[in-house]
Amino acid sequence: MDPETFRRDLGAWLDANADELTPPYDGIASMNEQMAHYSLVKRALYDARFGRYGWPESVGGLGGSPLLRAIVGEEINFRGLADPNAWTMIEVLAPTVIELASPELSARLVPPFLRGDEMWCQGFSEPDAGSDLASLSCRAVKTDGGWVVSGQKVWTSFIQYSQRCVLLTRTGEPDSAHRGITALLVDVDSPGITYSPIETMHGRLDFAEVHYDEVFVPADRLIGEENGGWQVAMDILPYERSTTFWHRGALLHRRFSDLVAQLSDSGDLSELTAKTVGEVFLSLVAFRSRSRDTQYRLANGQQLGVETSIDKILITSAEQQLFEAVRDLLPGVVEFDEDPEATMWRTHYLYSKAASIYGGTAEIQRNIVARRLLDLGPES
Amino acid sequence: MSEFLDAEDAALLGASLAAAMLAAPGPDEADQALNDMGWPDLLAAAPDHGAAIAFTALGTTGSAATLLDDVVAHALGIPISPSVCVLFDASLHTNPAAPQPGDPRNLIEDNPYVLNGLVSSRIDRATTVLIAVDEFPGTEVAAVEAGLLREPGATGIDPDRAYRHLSAQVPADAVTPVEAEGSWEAAMTAARIALAYQLIGGARWMLAEARQHAMDRVQFGRPVASFQAIRHKLAESLVLIEAAESLAAECLRDPDPMKAALAKSLAGKAALTTATHAQQVLAGIGFTAEHRFHLWLKRMLVLDTLFGSARYLSTEIGRDLLIYGTVPRLIQL
Numbered sequence: 001m002d003p004e005t006f007r008r009d010l011g012a013w014l015d016a017n018a019d020e021l022t023p024p025y026d027g028i029a030s031m032n033e034q035m036a037h038y039s040l041v042k043r044a045l046y047d048a049r050f051g052r053y054g055w056p057e058s059v060g061g062l063g064g065s066p067l068l069r070a071i072v073g074e075e076i077n078f079r080g081l082a083d084p085n086a087w088t089m090i091e092v093l094a095p096t097v098i099e100l101a102s103p104e105l106s107a108r109l110v111p112p113f114l115r116g117d118e119m120w121c122q123g124f125s126e127p128d129a130g131s132d133l134a135s136l137s138c139r140a141v142k143t144d145g146g147w148v149v150s151g152q153k154v155w156t157s158f159i160q161y162s163q164r165c166v167l168l169t170r171t172g173e174p175d176s177a178h179r180g181i182t183a184l185l186v187d188v189d190s191p192g193i194t195y196s197p198i199e200t201m202h203g204r205l206d207f208a209e210v211h212y213d214e215v216f217v218p219a220d221r222l223i224g225e226e227n228g229g230w231q232v233a234m235d236i237l238p239y240e241r242s243t244t245f246w247h248r249g250a251l252l253h254r255r256f257s258d259l260v261a262q263l264s265d266s267g268d269l270s271e272l273t274a275k276t277v278g279e280v281f282l283s284l285v286a287f288r289s290r291s292r293d294t295q296y297r298l299a300n301g302q303q304l305g306v307e308t309s310i311d312k313i314l315i316t317s318a319e320q321q322l323f324e325a326v327r328d329l330l331p332g333v334v335e336f337d338e339d340p341e342a343t344m345w346r347t348h349y350l351y352s353k354a355a356s357i358y359g360g361t362a363e364i365q366r367n368i369v370a371r372r373l374l375d376l377g378p379e380s
Numbered sequence: 381m382s383e384f385l386d387a388e389d390a391a392l393l394g395a396s397l398a399a400a401m402l403a404a405p406g407p408d409e410a411d412q413a414l415n416d417m418g419w420p421d422l423l424a425a426a427p428d429h430g431a432a433i434a435f436t437a438l439g440t441t442g443s444a445a446t447l448l449d450d451v452v453a454h455a456l457g458i459p460i461s462p463s464v465c466v467l468f469d470a471s472l473h474t475n476p477a478a479p480q481p482g483d484p485r486n487l488i489e490d491n492p493y494v495l496n497g498l499v500s501s502r503i504d505r506a507t508t509v510l511i512a513v514d515e516f517p518g519t520e521v522a523a524v525e526a527g528l529l530r531e532p533g534a535t536g537i538d539p540d541r542a543y544r545h546l547s548a549q550v551p552a553d554a555v556t557p558v559e560a561e562g563s564w565e566a567a568m569t570a571a572r573i574a575l576a577y578q579l580i581g582g583a584r585w586m587l588a589e590a591r592q593h594a595m596d597r598v599q600f601g602r603p604v605a606s607f608q609a610i611r612h613k614l615a616e617s618l619v620l621i622e623a624a625e626s627l628a629a630e631c632l633r634d635p636d637p638m639k640a641a642l643a644k645s646l647a648g649k650a651a652l653t654t655a656t657h658a659q660q661v662l663a664g665i666g667f668t669a670e671h672r673f674h675l676w677l678k679r680m681l682v683l684d685t686l687f688g689s690a691r692y693l694s695t696e697i698g699r700d701l702l703i704y705g706t707v708p709r710l711i712q713l
Contacts, residue, residue, distance in 0.1 A: 003712075007713075074713075253707065260707050264701075264702050264703070269702050269703065273698070274696070277699075278695045278696070278698025278699070278701075279694050282646055282694045285627065285710055286626075287623070289623065289627040290623050292630070292711050293626050295713055310623070313619045314623055363612070367608070369619065370614060370615045371611075373615075376594065376595070377605055379608060380602050380607060
């Protein structure tokens with residue numbers, strides 16, 4: 001199916017079902033409300049078939065280009081129908097699991113994720129392994145019929161809503177770095193898993209600290225090869241930076257449109273306002289153009305890799321520029337106002353501060369560009 | 381480039397154009413060499429893609445060949461010729477006698493015509509200068525005899541005097557209307573896309589120079605490329621260059637005036653940012669006349685002003701968005 005026809009059909013269906021799909025809340029809702037609505041939208045898209053395109057038939061999809069998944073998320077975000085962060089998880093985790101886990105495992109576990117009936121989370125970072133992910137120490141020891149996992153993870157988003165977790169564990173020697181890591185697909189309700197939410201500065205329980213205390217994981221939950229977990233992580237990264245970035249870019253575009261509409265109503269055509277608005281737009285378009293290329297490379301079966309750090313740097317600066325512009329051009333709204341719209345701006349403004357930290361900090365991205373794309377040799 | 385040449389053929393063509401530019405000592409010789417290589421045919425066969433390849437080569441070689449005159453004339457539907465040059469729009473400061481920045485098109489009541497813009501070095505040998513004239517409604521194209529507008533003394537910052545500021549008044553009877561099939565807006569769009577490629581080519585040259593210097597230059601017992609402060613400057617340059625190249629390529633796929641203006645703005649920003657970072661990485665040697673860096677810095681400053689600077693264009697587009705109150709998606713999958 002060609003992207004344009006798909007977008008048109010999808011748009012018509014979204015418009016026709018706007019009553020059901022529009023969130024029952026104004027501005028920013030609680031996480032419970034957001035997750036409930038995310039599931040509803042995901043399920044409705046699945047039932048209407050739009051949510052199944054771009055996924056292989058083996059997991060309940062209808063096949064077709066991953067571009068179609070990019071378009072679904074774009075239209076959802078342009079219309080503000082569901083939380084983009086929740087949506088991120090399936091786009092980040094499912095493609096790699098489908099590719100690298102056993103076909104039986106993904107055929108069994110991915111479909112409920114695709115339908116919005118289930119949620120997954122990602123157990124990568126640890127208190128002592130953030131930017132330096134390869135130094136992680138959460139241990140998995142081979143036992144009869146599987147592994148026993150013990151250790152600690154941090155920044156695990158959505159675990160309180162999740163049934164499964166893609167977990168990176170240490171299976172080699174403690175100093176085996178990226179060579180001794182194994183990826184496992186773990187049931188969150190397994191005995192021995194406990195978690196405590198971490199409250200963010202924008203007042204949400206987005207993620208948690210998770211303890212694994214002798215958690216048994218069956219052998220068939222292996223993703224990729226034993227000690228091949230680094231490959232799994234590297235495989236996930238480009239997905240994190242292709243489809244989901246396209247979705248997030250659409251959300252930023254929508255919020256920028258909201259800002260422009262509001263400024264336009266106020267009749268402010270001053271040089272300073274025009275300059276700020278123009279610069280934000282330029283950054284959004286720069287990202288969108290780059291990301292479009294990335295979507296096509298993914299759709300054409302090209303291997304995405306370290307060059308997606310460029311996409312990450314572009315979307316991060318666009319996002320932070322946008323919400324700084326909101327603060328500059330709607331003075332006092334972020335700091336003082338209380339209506340739902342102001343809450344929305346405040347939440348976005350504060351959350352945008354995380355953009356240069358999560359998924360590899362801004363500095364790590366520049367290190368990657370310097371080392372891998374500019375071939376500048378080792379750092380001192 | 382798929383609709384026109386595959387990537388490999390485009391690269392080969394770009395390399396041979398660049399070789400010809402490097403072998404030519406001045407703009408006249410470069411123009412002659414490019415003509416001999418079939419530049420007019422390339423422009424006729426594939427105006428946007430052909431210009432993209434040629435202007436990238438202009439940027440990487442630093443050549444002062446006057447291809448922009450041809451791009452504008454061709455987009456206007458006027459036969460290209462070494463004797464035809466163009467008064468280009470540019471971001472220029474306002475003086476009481478001149479029209480507003482970025483808009484040299486201005487018809488003063490009665491006589492005379494006030495012209496304010498940039499011309500390429502082609503004016504030294506051209507017979508006709510094409511100008512845009514604001515008429516109601518729209519913009520029309522007119523011609524002025526080049527001899528009236530030559531200012532041999534004009535220098536400016538460009539290393540080859542490739543582009544010069546022209547500010548002149550001519551009597552109304554020296555301005556002849558010209559039948560043009562293409563609109564001035566279409567010509568500006570074509571010029572901005574071409575210039576975006578030249579800026580990107582120039583930025584890539586500056587980045588490559590700075591990168592090589594960082595690898596070779598040893599201080600504190602190691603290459604300065606090993607220091608994170610240096611690495612991040614070069615990385616930021618590459619990010620902007622890649623974004624600019626992506627948006628310029630989008631203009632080739634699906635040209636549109638707003639997109640072309642944004643592409644020119646982004647390419648200007650990439651080139652100016654890269655110039656700043658590259659100069660800092662080159663440090664002392666980059667401030668000398670001996671190193672060729674300054675030639676690119678100066679050319680980039682000039683190219684940025686042509687058909688609207690990075691800052692001017694993004695501000696104007698910001699104003700348009702505020703006027704209309706809506707934001708186009710602009711780029712689709």
